[in-house]
Amino acid sequence: MKKILSILCFLICVNAFSQILSSNLEKKTLALGEVNHFIIKIDNLNNQQVSAAAKNELLPFHFEEIKDSIGTQPNLYERKIDFSVYEEGKFTIPELEFKVGDKVLKTIPYEIEVINTAQKGDQINDIMNNKEVKLEPKDYWELYKWYVLAALSVIALIVVIFMIVKWGRNKKSSPVVATNQTLKELDSLKKKKYIEEGNYRSFYVELLDISRKFITKQYNVPADVLLTDDLVQLMKTNNTISRDNEKIVEDVFLRGDLVKFAKTFPDKEIMEKDFTDIREFVKRSSNDLEFENLRKDV
Incomplete structure (x- = not known):
């Protein structure tokens, strides 16, 4: 008992x-x-x-x-x-x-x-009876002029693009320029003190945005429009990014997605490590590009 x-x-x-x-x-x-x-x-x-x-x-x-x-x-x-x-x-x-x-x-x-609470059979009554109006050529121009101008603009744009592709030379931005720009953006993120304040959601949102823009510009991979799973799969298939850098991107992006949907709460040590890993990945990216150029030459 x-x-x-x-x-x-x-x-x-x-x-x-x-x-x-x-x-x-x-x-x-x-x-x-x-x-x-x-x-x-x-x-x-x-x-x-x-x-x-x-x-x-x-x-x-x-x-x-x-x-x-x-x-x-x-x-x-x-x-x-x-x-x-x-x-x-x-x-x-x-x-x-x-x-x-x-x-x-x-x-x-x-x-x-x-x-939708609106019923399929609900009757909609006009306030006034419809009137038949005769339109002049000027009226048709006022109605459709913006469509005509938009069509002409699209045609002009296509002609310009065709000329650039055929005769122009696209200047590729230097990998060093993209790297330095991204490092400045990461330094700006660090100064916001999200890590010290424990604002993990804002930190990962901005860190992933900076990383996606960098990958898009540096590797010509559409990271700014792909979901994380699709981006990881694409990196693994085209072998543009080294395995070490690929692993960093995968780990940080997956954790960032979990944070954005309140699935996990990282501590300051993890946030500091993810920031350092992304920064090192950006600095090492030129090695990936040099290897890719050698592979293409071979």
């Missing part, structure tokens, strides 16, 4: 001092543009800090956040989000992570259906 009482007391104490996360979604079926309410609560904080995605960045991009309020007390964290969706279909609020001390708590996922 004493053992049972001891176990019960232990369980009660554990539950009393552990954090409890709860979430509530007001509606699971919405009309287009209708406002919905989403609430997350964490009890029994015991003065511990809560880390989560920044304001207005918690929900996926389909959800237009109207209001995002965060309330904190010594034992309670409460976040209330008002949002709307402006596309028809089914959308998912995934598991959202909240870090309390060293412990990561997750919400349950929610599926929301967004419908």
